[in-house]
Amino acid sequence: xxxxxxxxxxxxxxxxxxxxxxxxxxxxKKPKYYCLDMFPYPSGAGLHxxxxxxYVISDVWARYKMMDGGHYVIHPMGWDAFGLPAENYAIxxxxxxxxxxxxxxxxxxxxxxxxxxxxxxxxxxxTTDPAFYKWTQWIFxxxxxxxxxxxxxxxxxxxxxCKAVLANEEVVDGKCERCGSEVTKKNLRQxxxxxxxxxxxxxxxxxxxxxxxxxxxxxxxWIGRSYGAEVQFKIDGSDEEITVYxxxxxxxxxxxxxxxxxxxxxxxxxxxxxxxxxxxAYCAAAANKSSVDRVQNKEKTGVFTGSYAINPLNxxxxxxxxxxxxxxxxxxxxxxxxxxxxxRDFAFAKKFGLPIVQVISKDGKEDPDMQxxxxxxxxxxxxxxxxNGMESSVLKExxxxxxxxxxxxxxxxxxxxxxWVFSRQRYWGEPIPIVHCPDCGPVAVPEDQLPxxxxxxxxxxxxxxxxSPLAAIDSWVNTTCPCCGKPAKRETNTMPQxxxxxxYFLRYVDAxxxxxxxxxxxxxxxxxxxxxxxxVEHAVLHLLYSRFYTKFLHDIGVVSFExxxxxxxxxxxxxxxxxxxxxxxLGNVVSPDDMVRDYGCDSLRIYELFxxxxxxxxxxxxxxxxxxxxxxxxxxxxxCDSIEADVKETPEMVKLRHKLIADITMxxxxxxxxxxxxxxxxxxxxxxKMVQECGGVDKTTIETYITLLAPFAPHLCxxxxxxxxxxxxxxxxxxxxxxxxxxxxxxxxxxxxxNGKIKAVIKLSVDASKEEALxxxxxxxxDKIQGAQIIxxxxxxxxxxxxxxxx
RNA sequence: GCCGGUGUGGCGGAAUUGGCAGACGCAGCAGACUCAAAAUCUGCCGAUCGCAAGGUUGUGUGGGUUCGAGUCCCACCACCGGCACCA
Numbered sequence: 001x002x003x004x005x006x007x008x009x010x011x012x013x014x015x016x017x018x019x020x021x022x023x024x025x026x027x028x029k030k031p032k033y034y035c036l037d038m039f040p041y042p043s044g045a046g047l048h049x050x051x052x053x054x055y056v057i058s059d060v061w062a063r064y065k066m067m068d069g070g071h072y073v074i075h076p077m078g079w080d081a082f083g084l085p086a087e088n089y090a091i092x093x094x095x096x097x098x099x100x101x102x103x104x105x106x107x108x109x110x111x112x113x114x115x116x117x118x119x120x121x122x123x124x125x126x127t128t129d130p131a132f133y134k135w136t137q138w139i140f141x142x143x144x145x146x147x148x149x150x151x152x153x154x155x156x157x158x159x160x161x162c163k164a165v166l167a168n169e170e171v172v173d174g175k176c177e178r179c180g181s182e183v184t185k186k187n188l189r190q191x192x193x194x195x196x197x198x199x200x201x202x203x204x205x206x207x208x209x210x211x212x213x214x215x216x217x218x219x220x221x222w223i224g225r226s227y228g229a230e231v232q233f234k235i236d237g238s239d240e241e242i243t244v245y246x247x248x249x250x251x252x253x254x255x256x257x258x259x260x261x262x263x264x265x266x267x268x269x270x271x272x273x274x275x276x277x278x279x280x281a282y283c284a285a286a287a288n289k290s291s292v293d294r295v296q297n298k299e300k301t302g303v304f305t306g307s308y309a310i311n312p313l314n315x316x317x318x319x320x321x322x323x324x325x326x327x328x329x330x331x332x333x334x335x336x337x338x339x340x341x342x343x344r345d346f347a348f349a350k351k352f353g354l355p356i357v358q359v360i361s362k363d364g365k366e367d368p369d370m371q372x373x374x375x376x377x378x379x380x381x382x383x384x385x386x387x388n389g390m391e392s393s394v395l396k397e398x399x400x401x402x403x404x405x406x407x408x409x410x411x412x413x414x415x416x417x418x419x420w421v422f423s424r425q426r427y428w429g430e431p432i433p434i435v436h437c438p439d440c441g442p443v444a445v446p447e448d449q450l451p452x453x454x455x456x457x458x459x460x461x462x463x464x465x466x467x468s469p470l471a472a473i474d475s476w477v478n479t480t481c482p483c484c485g486k487p488a489k490r491e492t493n494t495m496p497q498x499x500x501x502x503x504y505f506l507r508y509v510d511a512x513x514x515x516x517x518x519x520x521x522x523x524x525x526x527x528x529x530x531x532x533x534x535x536v537e538h539a540v541l542h543l544l545y546s547r548f549y550t551k552f553l554h555d556i557g558v559v560s561f562e563x564x565x566x567x568x569x570x571x572x573x574x575x576x577x578x579x580x581x582x583x584x585x586l587g588n589v590v591s592p593d594d595m596v597r598d599y600g601c602d603s604l605r606i607y608e609l610f611x612x613x614x615x616x617x618x619x620x621x622x623x624x625x626x627x628x629x630x631x632x633x634x635x636x637x638x639x640c641d642s643i644e645a646d647v648k649e650t651p652e653m654v655k656l657r658h659k660l661i662a663d664i665t666m667x668x669x670x671x672x673x674x675x676x677x678x679x680x681x682x683x684x685x686x687x688x689k690m691v692q693e694c695g696g697v698d699k700t701t702i703e704t705y706i707t708l709l710a711p712f713a714p715h716l717c718x719x720x721x722x723x724x725x726x727x728x729x730x731x732x733x734x735x736x737x738x739x740x741x742x743x744x745x746x747x748x749x750x751x752x753x754x755n756g757k758i759k760a761v762i763k764l765s766v767d768a769s770k771e772e773a774l775x776x777x778x779x780x781x782x783d784k785i786q787g788a789q790i791i792x793x794x795x796x797x798x799x800x801x802x803x804x805x806x807x
Numbered sequence: 808g809c810c811g812g813u814g815u816g817g818c819g820g821a822a823u824u825g826g827c828a829g830a831c832g833c834a835g836c837a838g839a840c841u842c843a844a845a846a847u848c849u850g851c852c853g854a855u856c857g858c859a860a861g862g863u864u865g866u867g868u869g870g871g872u873u874c875g876a877g878u879c880c881c882a883c884c885a886c887c888g889g890c891a892c893c894a
Contacts, residue, residue: 004846173891214811214889221810221890228894246894259894298808298892325892335894343808344892416893539889610832612819617887621819627832630847666823675821678831685831751827756875758827794874800826804874 005636007600011715015116023731024118026072032526033071035062036505036565038534038542039078039125042104043085047111048582049590049608049620050574056608057571057673058533059117063711064668066118068735074526075118076508078125079105083497084162084178087428090460097428097460101128114592116601116714123508127430127500132507134451135517136499137433139549141444142556144434148194149422151442154329155263156421158186163462164424165190167496169222169541177541185287188466191423191432191493195548199223199415201562202547210567212615218539224416229400231336231409233258236308236317240266245331245414248341249399250377250392253384254359255336256349257319258309259302262286263328270320272306279303279322286324300325300348312408314385323348331414339373346373359384360392420545422496427460427469429494437481437488446482452490468492501542502549505529505564516558523559532565535573543568569671572617574608579619590620602713603629609712610677631681632716638687639706639720642696649698656686657701658743661736664708680709699724704736752777753802759784762801770795777801 026032037058040051062075079101086097086104093100105126112119125132143149157166161181165188170177195202203223206216228247235242242258260267262283271279282303302323309318318336325344326335339349340358349356358366360379381390387399400411423432431452433445445452455476457469470492471477481488503517509526510518518527528550543565550564575581576588583589595604607628612618660683667676683705690697703724710717710730721730745766750773752760760780764773773795778785785805792804 217811218889224890224893226893244894248894300892323892325894327893330893337894342894344894347892414893416890536888610819616813618819621833624819624833631832663823674819675831678821681831749827753826753875756826756873761827792874794826796826800875802826802874 003637004633005716005719007602007715008597010719011116011601014715014718015113017718018729021729022120023729024066024073024075024120030070030072032074033062033065033069033531034074034509034526034529035065035531036075036508036529036533037077038532038538039080039501039504040108041080041083041085042101042108044089044100044104045584045589046104046107047592048574049592049595049604050582052115052592052604053574053608053611053614054533054535054571055112055115055117056605057569057614058531059115060605060609060673060711061531061533062118063714063731064735066731067707067711067733070734073118074123074509075120076123076125077112077119077121078123078504078508079127080497080501080504081105081126081128082429082495082500084426084428087426087460090428096456098128111593114596114601115605123511125504125507125511127504128428130451130453131514132504133430133500135507136430136495136503137445137450137452138447138517139503139553140495140499141433141447141450143193143552144442144444146552146556148197148552150192150194151189152192153187153189155185155187156190157183158188158466159183160464162426163464164426165421165466167421167498168418169420169544170496186466190421191434191491193420193422193548195420195545196415196417198548198551199225199417201551202417202544205547205551205563209563209565211565212536212568212570215536215539215543215568215570219544222417222540222544226414227400228412228414229403229409230332230412231312231403233309233312233318233336235270235320236310238270238307240269242266242309242320242334243332243409244334244336245412246336248338248377248396249403249409250381250387250395251338251341251359252311252313252336252399252403253381253387254338254340254357255311255318256316256339256355256357257321257337259321259323259326259335259337259345259348260305261326261328261333262322262324264322264333267305267322270305270307275304275306279305282322289324298325300344300351302348302352304352312406319354321348321352329418330416340370341373341375343373343375346370357383420548422499423491423493424496425466425468426462426494427454427457429496430454430499431470432491432493432495434491435479435481435488436491437483437486439486440481440483440488442491443481443483443488449482454494468494470494498542498545502545503553505532505546506550506553506559517553518558520558520560527559528561528563529565531567531569533569533571536570569615571614572612574611575617575619577620577622582620590622595622595625599625599629600632600715602716603632606632606677606712609673612674614671614673628677631684632713634688635680635684635705635709636716636720638684638691638696639702640723641691642687642699642702643720643723645691645694645696647694647696647698649700650694653690653698653701654742655745656683656690656697657704658738658740659683660705660708661738662740662743665735665738677712680712706730707733707736748798750777750798750801752780753800754781754784754805756802764798766798768797773797773801777803 035058037055062073065071066073081101086101089100090097140149157171159166159176159181161179171183174183176183203225226247229249230243230245233242302321305320307320309320311318337345339345339356361382362379364380366382377393377396379392381387381392387395403409404411431454433452435443437443455473457473460469477490479488479490506518510522513519546564551562553559554562592604607625610628663679664676687697706717706720718730747763747765749761750764751758752762762776762780774793788805790803790805794802
């Protein structure tokens, strides 16, 4: 009689046993495997079924690695606990963020425990723990000492709702990545990290990584390296020069005017008295434009400065204009305009009636009536003096060198990547460990005085002025200069949330070290991360910042490797039942807690995998878990019956066993976890038939199945393993190996086609000759080929037999 | 606009990479068990024509390559994601 297994009893029992006797122990001899989840922000809302998915995937993988290859698995968990929600909650309720954070951590810790994952909580880290952020600050001090952290006043992205500056990576479509408010510009003095110094290494390091191509591409585009030339243009009647950056120096003869960004430093100097009023009005208007306006409105605007530049090659006079389509912070903030070969310059020239000179021709002839810019670098040079007749693609490569030889400019490289704006005007973050001294300037807090503790404040309210709430605590702000001992003031900005997450993965393996960030010995032994699992939303944020930090820590000798995450897997989101993102405000958040209670952890684990391909978004359908639960119950009965019946193995059972091993292992290695589950169901259905026919399957087969299923349904499988008579945990079992010769079929069903259409299926022995196969096939379709002429016979052994006929 | 990705039953999805399309599961329908229901079990389940055997058609659209195409090639459409005046 079919019975349901008691998931509450079994799961409680094994949870307790694993706690008493941990299954994942480091004996110092086993090879390590570091399988990491992106650590969560401990939000008050707790975990939903979407968080579960990533943690289930990583735990299945960790347990598989533990069995396959006998690894000691590093599979830790921690808390990315600085950040705005806790601070906003504090503003509303007056409760200190540390208290609400601790509550949330405790709650989520319970939820994570329900997943039944292997976790070593001795490694737990929390970014808000002074013992942890001491090292976040220490890294900043090292960067400061190496000239990578510097202060700069510049127009910055400002979120008026969060009341804080944002890094470029945090601005999406001109809006705040976190709250969606329109981002404005604000001129502020801020701390910057020189991530641009690592641009080339960040780009080149991507090559060796087993990451999704999509993420590599996003980082490549974000870094945005381009090759070209800087060219100097003299200003007519002045000693000043304008330097432009161009990727198309081959079109230099076609430059007919120039455009500077409204913020360019020469604007005031080159504006003529007649144009002064118009220029000032234009610059003021540009300064007030929001990022959204600037991005969305592509209609060209501009104003003439009244001055002219000289084309260095042909001496032509070029009008100098201002326009906000030229960005102040890319290249040199000034461009030479070649309307014939650039869409934007073309639109600008058409609008303001500026000359257009074609210098590249597809067919060697000039087009007297250009309707759009010809932007490809292929064709013959015309109107280009000594360059006439050259192939433009060749010239594009050679022009920078030729220009450099003539002393008109130089070959250069440019990047879209900007330095990282690293300070935030908020309370709940790591204080930046700097003291400002009137005599010595900014001075790093000495390492033996770290951490600089975050003080308590009266009010968490951020200000509109760009000052942190910390600035109001005189007793904390006023200190002495570590250098000269005179009165000085502390830096009151805090670090962005990304600071702790940029290096936390290093800390897990030596979480209690109070002398070093991580000991070199442990770093060499346990790092880097072998498999990193998390959402794709951090492609250019956390994942780029972590690579930058790791490269820096490599350069100062803390670690010996340059890339933190060898392999990356991005799991898809679990969407709400209607296919929209789960969110508190939409009220479509599904909590795992009830399902764990009703169906058990093992059922939910498997359903999270079965719902769809792991890298793809999937809409939650709560009915689907019934199918998985039925499968586990069915398997429970098959296993119990087989253990009891203790039948002798048959050739069918041996074949099933070896096919099962091969199928599951291959799909697991391909990360096709949803199909692993369907294969388990298929084989279980076959075994259920064997139970009906012969009372059960043999002991080896059922034990093999239990072993393979163990990473997916660990509690159930441990219980069954024990019922098979084993004393030791199933997870110390080696991963079964398949013998291909035992898995192979000796008779195959082969479809017989006539002209590519299936007309019959015949059974053929795998070693049947072509003649035998053809004979059998012709017999099977005899009535259909009567009177027809067979033109061609195709036989692919074990797969297909096709007869091409003509009537 | 540029660059990626995806498109298969009522639904989630499978197809060992060019060889039986729709595995597995959900939902649905019919039956068994039951006084009844739930649970469980058995069968059916793309469309279309047919009483049936069986035929035709079918993987976003149109073409092509091939004995054979969901899979490869060309053109297009739709949706999703990334970047977006980067010279």
